[in-house]
Amino acid sequence: xxxxxxxxxxxxxxxxxxxxxxxxxxxxxxxxxxxxxxxxxxxxxxxxxxxxxxxxxxxxxxxxxxxxxxxxxxxxxxxxxxxxxxxxxxxxxxxxxxxxxxxxxxxxxxxxxxxxxxxxxxxxxxxxxx
Amino acid sequence: xxxxxxxxxxxxxxxxxxxxxxxxxxxxxxxxxxxxxxxxxxxxxxxxxxxxxxxxxxxxxxxxxxxxxxxxxxxxxxxxxxxxxxxxxxxxxxxxxxxxxxxxxxxxxxxxxxxxxxxxxxxxxxxxxx
Numbered sequence: 001x002x003x004x005x006x007x008x009x010x011x012x013x014x015x016x017x018x019x020x021x022x023x024x025x026x027x028x029x030x031x032x033x034x035x036x037x038x039x040x041x042x043x044x045x046x047x048x049x050x051x052x053x054x055x056x057x058x059x060x061x062x063x064x065x066x067x068x069x070x071x072x073x074x075x076x077x078x079x080x081x082x083x084x085x086x087x088x089x090x091x092x093x094x095x096x097x098x099x100x101x102x103x104x105x106x107x108x109x110x111x112x113x114x115x116x117x118x119x120x121x122x123x124x125x126x127x128x129x130x
Numbered sequence: 131x132x133x134x135x136x137x138x139x140x141x142x143x144x145x146x147x148x149x150x151x152x153x154x155x156x157x158x159x160x161x162x163x164x165x166x167x168x169x170x171x172x173x174x175x176x177x178x179x180x181x182x183x184x185x186x187x188x189x190x191x192x193x194x195x196x197x198x199x200x201x202x203x204x205x206x207x208x209x210x211x212x213x214x215x216x217x218x219x220x221x222x223x224x225x226x227x228x229x230x231x232x233x234x235x236x237x238x239x240x241x242x243x244x245x246x247x248x249x250x251x252x253x254x255x256x257x258x259x260x
Contacts, residue, residue, distance in 0.1 A: 002156060004178025005135060008207060010253055018251035024224035025250060026132060026217065047209060048134025049179050054251065073252030074204040077138060079177060087156065094154035120155060121148040121184065122203030123140055 002079045002087070006128050007044075007051040009076040011064045015056040019043060027052065035107045040064050042107060053078075076114075078126035084111050087127055091115065103129070132209045132217070136258050137174075137181040139205040141194045145186040149173060157182070165237045170194050172237060206244075208256035214241050217257055221245065233259070 012018035019029050022045060032043040038055075039062030045052040055075065057065035067075055081087040084103050092098055097116040106112035106128065115125040142148035149159050152175060162173040168185075169192030175182040185205065187195035197205055211217040214233050222228055229244040236242035236258065245255040 002177060005138075005180050008135075008138070010251055012251045021226075021249055021251055024226055025221050025245065025255070026224075047132060050135050052207075071252065073247060073254075074207070077182075077204070091155050094156075096151075096154055115155065117203060119151055121140055121142045121151050122201065124203075125155070 001082050003082060004080050005050040006078040006080040006126075007053045008074065009053050009055055009064075009078065009126075011067045011072050011075040012054050012056050013068055013072055015041060015043060015054060018054045018056070022052070022054070029054075034058065037105060038062060038064070038107070076124040076126050078112070078128050081127050081129055084113060084127050084129035088113055091119075095119075103127075131212050133212060134210050135180045136208040136210040136256075137183045138207055139183050139185055139194075139256075141197045141202050141205040142184050142186050143198055143202055145171060145173060145184060148184045148186070152182070152184070159184075164188065167235060168192060168194070168237070206254040206256050208242070208258050211257050211259055214243060214257050214259035218243055221249075225249075233257075 027045045030044050034041050039059040040055045040057055043054040055064045096119040099114040099116050103111035103113045110128050112128045117124050157175045160174050164171050169189040170185045170187055173184040185194045226249040227246040229246050233241035233243045240258050242258045247254050
Protein backbone atom coordinates (compact mmCIF):
# COMPACT_ATOMS: atom_id res chain seq x y z
CA UNK A 1 0.00 0.00 0.00
CA UNK A 2 1.25 3.48 -0.89
CA UNK A 3 1.10 5.66 2.23
CA UNK A 4 2.39 9.11 1.25
CA UNK A 5 4.95 11.02 -0.78
CA UNK A 6 8.17 10.52 1.17
CA UNK A 7 10.28 12.98 -0.80
CA UNK A 8 10.96 14.62 -4.14
CA UNK A 9 14.50 14.33 -5.41
CA UNK A 10 15.79 17.58 -6.96
CA UNK A 11 19.11 17.43 -8.84
CA UNK A 12 21.25 20.52 -8.27
CA UNK A 13 24.63 21.50 -9.70
CA UNK A 14 25.64 23.73 -6.82
CA UNK A 15 24.32 22.87 -3.35
CA UNK A 16 25.22 26.23 -1.79
CA UNK A 17 23.42 28.12 -4.54
CA UNK A 18 20.38 25.80 -4.30
CA UNK A 19 20.27 26.16 -0.52
CA UNK A 20 20.35 29.95 -0.80
CA UNK A 21 17.54 29.86 -3.40
CA UNK A 22 15.27 27.65 -1.27
CA UNK A 23 16.01 29.67 1.85
CA UNK A 24 15.06 32.84 -0.05
CA UNK A 25 11.73 31.14 -0.88
CA UNK A 26 11.10 30.55 2.83
CA UNK A 27 12.00 26.85 2.99
CA UNK A 28 14.15 25.73 5.91
CA UNK A 29 17.05 23.39 5.16
CA UNK A 30 17.16 20.89 8.01
CA UNK A 31 20.06 18.57 7.51
CA UNK A 32 22.73 17.82 4.94
CA UNK A 33 24.54 14.53 4.70
CA UNK A 34 26.45 12.28 2.36
CA UNK A 35 24.79 9.27 0.76
CA UNK A 36 27.85 7.29 -0.38
CA UNK A 37 25.79 4.50 -1.99
CA UNK A 38 24.25 7.06 -4.39
CA UNK A 39 27.38 9.24 -4.63
CA UNK A 40 25.51 12.39 -3.67
CA UNK A 41 25.16 14.81 -0.82
CA UNK A 42 21.57 15.49 0.17
CA UNK A 43 19.94 18.44 1.95
CA UNK A 44 16.45 17.88 3.38
CA UNK A 45 13.57 20.35 3.57
CA UNK A 46 10.39 19.31 5.38
CA UNK A 47 7.15 20.31 3.63
CA UNK A 48 4.11 18.93 5.50
CA UNK A 49 4.43 15.15 5.72
CA UNK A 50 6.94 15.08 2.83
CA UNK A 51 10.44 16.34 2.09
CA UNK A 52 12.25 18.04 -0.72
CA UNK A 53 15.68 16.49 -1.14
CA UNK A 54 18.30 18.65 -2.86
CA UNK A 55 20.85 16.30 -4.42
CA UNK A 56 24.33 17.30 -5.55
CA UNK A 57 26.60 14.65 -7.05
CA UNK A 58 29.89 13.89 -5.27
CA UNK A 59 31.20 11.81 -8.16
CA UNK A 60 30.83 12.14 -11.97
CA UNK A 61 29.58 8.53 -12.19
CA UNK A 62 26.51 9.13 -9.99
CA UNK A 63 23.05 8.95 -11.58
CA UNK A 64 22.46 12.56 -10.50
CA UNK A 65 25.63 13.74 -12.31
CA UNK A 66 24.42 12.03 -15.48
CA UNK A 67 20.98 13.64 -15.13
CA UNK A 68 22.61 17.07 -14.66
CA UNK A 69 24.39 16.70 -18.01
CA UNK A 70 20.90 17.13 -19.53
CA UNK A 71 19.12 19.39 -17.03
CA UNK A 72 18.66 20.31 -13.37
CA UNK A 73 15.51 20.17 -11.27
CA UNK A 74 12.93 17.48 -10.50
CA UNK A 75 14.53 14.05 -10.72
CA UNK A 76 12.25 11.55 -8.96
CA UNK A 77 9.22 11.01 -6.70
CA UNK A 78 9.66 8.68 -3.73
CA UNK A 79 6.53 7.17 -2.18
CA UNK A 80 6.47 5.44 1.19
CA UNK A 81 4.98 1.93 1.14
CA UNK A 82 4.17 -0.38 4.04
CA UNK A 83 5.53 -3.56 2.41
CA UNK A 84 8.08 -3.02 -0.36
CA UNK A 85 8.30 -6.68 -1.48
CA UNK A 86 4.52 -6.88 -1.78
CA UNK A 87 4.31 -3.59 -3.71
CA UNK A 88 7.11 -4.70 -6.05
CA UNK A 89 5.44 -8.08 -6.68
CA UNK A 90 2.05 -6.47 -7.35
CA UNK A 91 3.51 -3.85 -9.69
CA UNK A 92 5.53 -6.46 -11.57
CA UNK A 93 2.48 -8.72 -11.89
CA UNK A 94 0.57 -5.75 -13.34
CA UNK A 95 3.25 -5.35 -16.03
CA UNK A 96 5.38 -2.53 -14.59
CA UNK A 97 9.10 -2.49 -15.38
CA UNK A 98 11.15 -2.40 -12.17
CA UNK A 99 14.77 -1.22 -12.19
CA UNK A 100 15.54 -3.32 -9.11
CA UNK A 101 14.79 -7.04 -8.83
CA UNK A 102 15.07 -6.88 -5.04
CA UNK A 103 15.12 -3.88 -2.67
CA UNK A 104 18.46 -2.15 -2.19
CA UNK A 105 19.67 -0.02 0.70
CA UNK A 106 19.05 3.71 0.23
CA UNK A 107 19.58 6.83 2.33
CA UNK A 108 19.21 6.24 6.05
CA UNK A 109 19.48 2.47 5.64
CA UNK A 110 15.91 2.12 4.31
CA UNK A 111 15.03 -0.44 1.65
CA UNK A 112 14.21 1.19 -1.68
CA UNK A 113 13.48 0.16 -5.26
CA UNK A 114 12.99 2.11 -8.48
CA UNK A 115 10.31 1.84 -11.17
CA UNK A 116 11.33 2.63 -14.76
CA UNK A 117 9.93 5.97 -16.04
CA UNK A 118 8.32 4.17 -18.99
CA UNK A 119 5.97 2.48 -16.50
CA UNK A 120 4.97 5.78 -14.83
CA UNK A 121 4.31 8.26 -17.68
CA UNK A 122 7.91 9.51 -17.74
CA UNK A 123 8.37 9.76 -13.96
CA UNK A 124 11.22 8.00 -12.17
CA UNK A 125 9.38 6.51 -9.19
CA UNK A 126 11.09 5.26 -6.02
CA UNK A 127 9.46 2.97 -3.46
CA UNK A 128 10.71 3.16 0.12
CA UNK A 129 9.89 1.13 3.20
CA UNK A 130 10.71 2.87 6.48
CA UNK B 131 3.83 30.02 5.39
CA UNK B 132 4.24 26.87 3.31
CA UNK B 133 1.88 24.20 4.68
CA UNK B 134 2.34 21.10 2.52
CA UNK B 135 2.88 19.79 -0.99
CA UNK B 136 -0.52 20.26 -2.62
CA UNK B 137 0.24 18.36 -5.83
CA UNK B 138 2.85 17.37 -8.36
CA UNK B 139 2.02 18.18 -11.96
CA UNK B 140 2.95 15.37 -14.38
CA UNK B 141 2.76 16.13 -18.11
CA UNK B 142 1.44 13.19 -20.15
CA UNK B 143 0.94 12.79 -23.88
CA UNK B 144 -1.82 10.20 -23.62
CA UNK B 145 -4.12 10.36 -20.59
CA UNK B 146 -5.61 6.88 -21.10
CA UNK B 147 -2.16 5.29 -21.30
CA UNK B 148 -0.96 7.27 -18.23
CA UNK B 149 -4.07 6.29 -16.26
CA UNK B 150 -3.52 2.62 -17.09
CA UNK B 151 0.16 2.88 -16.04
CA UNK B 152 -0.64 4.48 -12.68
CA UNK B 153 -3.48 2.05 -12.03
CA UNK B 154 -1.08 -0.83 -12.71
CA UNK B 155 1.22 0.67 -10.06
CA UNK B 156 -1.63 0.57 -7.54
CA UNK B 157 -2.58 4.26 -7.59
CA UNK B 158 -6.29 5.08 -7.74
CA UNK B 159 -7.40 7.78 -10.19
CA UNK B 160 -10.08 9.77 -8.42
CA UNK B 161 -11.42 12.38 -10.75
CA UNK B 162 -10.73 13.80 -14.19
CA UNK B 163 -11.80 17.23 -15.28
CA UNK B 164 -11.04 20.01 -17.72
CA UNK B 165 -9.08 23.08 -16.65
CA UNK B 166 -9.93 25.49 -19.50
CA UNK B 167 -7.74 28.31 -18.11
CA UNK B 168 -4.66 26.06 -18.47
CA UNK B 169 -5.91 24.24 -21.60
CA UNK B 170 -5.45 20.81 -20.03
CA UNK B 171 -7.44 17.95 -18.67
CA UNK B 172 -6.31 16.77 -15.26
CA UNK B 173 -6.67 13.44 -13.45
CA UNK B 174 -6.10 13.42 -9.70
CA UNK B 175 -4.50 10.71 -7.57
CA UNK B 176 -4.46 11.14 -3.79
CA UNK B 177 -1.17 10.14 -2.10
CA UNK B 178 -1.26 10.91 1.62
CA UNK B 179 -1.96 14.63 2.08
CA UNK B 180 -0.86 15.40 -1.50
CA UNK B 181 -1.97 14.60 -5.03
CA UNK B 182 -0.39 13.57 -8.27
CA UNK B 183 -2.00 15.47 -11.12
CA UNK B 184 -1.73 13.88 -14.56
CA UNK B 185 -1.97 16.68 -17.13
CA UNK B 186 -2.78 16.19 -20.81
CA UNK B 187 -2.96 19.27 -23.06
CA UNK B 188 -6.26 20.01 -24.80
CA UNK B 189 -4.70 22.64 -27.05
CA UNK B 190 -1.27 22.92 -28.71
CA UNK B 191 -0.76 26.38 -27.19
CA UNK B 192 -0.95 25.15 -23.57
CA UNK B 193 2.22 25.27 -21.45
CA UNK B 194 1.95 21.50 -20.99
CA UNK B 195 1.90 20.92 -24.78
CA UNK B 196 5.06 23.02 -25.11
CA UNK B 197 6.74 21.07 -22.29
CA UNK B 198 5.80 17.76 -23.98
CA UNK B 199 7.66 18.84 -27.13
CA UNK B 200 10.82 18.35 -25.04
CA UNK B 201 9.87 15.55 -22.64
CA UNK B 202 7.11 14.02 -20.53
CA UNK B 203 6.98 13.50 -16.77
CA UNK B 204 7.44 15.77 -13.76
CA UNK B 205 6.46 19.34 -14.65
CA UNK B 206 5.96 21.28 -11.41
CA UNK B 207 5.61 21.17 -7.62
CA UNK B 208 2.66 23.01 -6.09
CA UNK B 209 2.86 23.95 -2.42
CA UNK B 210 -0.10 25.10 -0.35
CA UNK B 211 0.41 28.42 1.46
CA UNK B 212 -1.82 30.13 4.01
CA UNK B 213 -1.44 33.64 2.54
CA UNK B 214 -0.40 33.81 -1.10
CA UNK B 215 0.07 37.60 -1.26
CA UNK B 216 2.30 37.50 1.81
CA UNK B 217 4.34 34.57 0.46
CA UNK B 218 4.74 36.29 -2.91
CA UNK B 219 5.84 39.56 -1.28
CA UNK B 220 8.35 37.79 0.97
CA UNK B 221 9.80 35.73 -1.89
CA UNK B 222 10.06 38.80 -4.11
CA UNK B 223 11.76 40.80 -1.34
CA UNK B 224 14.26 37.93 -0.97
CA UNK B 225 15.13 38.23 -4.65
CA UNK B 226 13.04 35.42 -6.19
CA UNK B 227 11.77 35.86 -9.74
CA UNK B 228 7.97 35.44 -9.85
CA UNK B 229 6.19 34.60 -13.10
CA UNK B 230 2.98 36.22 -11.82
CA UNK B 231 2.81 39.75 -10.44
CA UNK B 232 -0.53 38.99 -8.76
CA UNK B 233 -2.27 35.67 -8.08
CA UNK B 234 -4.29 34.19 -10.93
CA UNK B 235 -7.16 31.74 -10.84
CA UNK B 236 -6.11 28.09 -11.17
CA UNK B 237 -7.88 24.72 -11.04
CA UNK B 238 -10.86 24.67 -8.72
CA UNK B 239 -11.02 28.48 -8.53
CA UNK B 240 -8.02 28.70 -6.16
CA UNK B 241 -5.56 31.56 -6.36
CA UNK B 242 -2.16 30.46 -7.64
CA UNK B 243 1.15 31.99 -8.70
CA UNK B 244 4.30 30.56 -10.24
CA UNK B 245 7.96 31.03 -9.32
CA UNK B 246 10.53 30.92 -12.14
CA UNK B 247 12.64 27.72 -12.16
CA UNK B 248 15.83 29.84 -12.03
CA UNK B 249 14.81 30.87 -8.50
CA UNK B 250 14.25 27.26 -7.34
CA UNK B 251 17.21 25.23 -8.63
CA UNK B 252 15.48 24.33 -11.89
CA UNK B 253 12.07 23.50 -10.41
CA UNK B 254 8.89 25.22 -11.60
CA UNK B 255 7.20 26.01 -8.29
CA UNK B 256 3.52 26.88 -7.90
CA UNK B 257 2.01 28.56 -4.84
CA UNK B 258 -1.64 27.91 -4.09
CA UNK B 259 -4.00 29.31 -1.50
CA UNK B 260 -7.05 27.13 -0.79
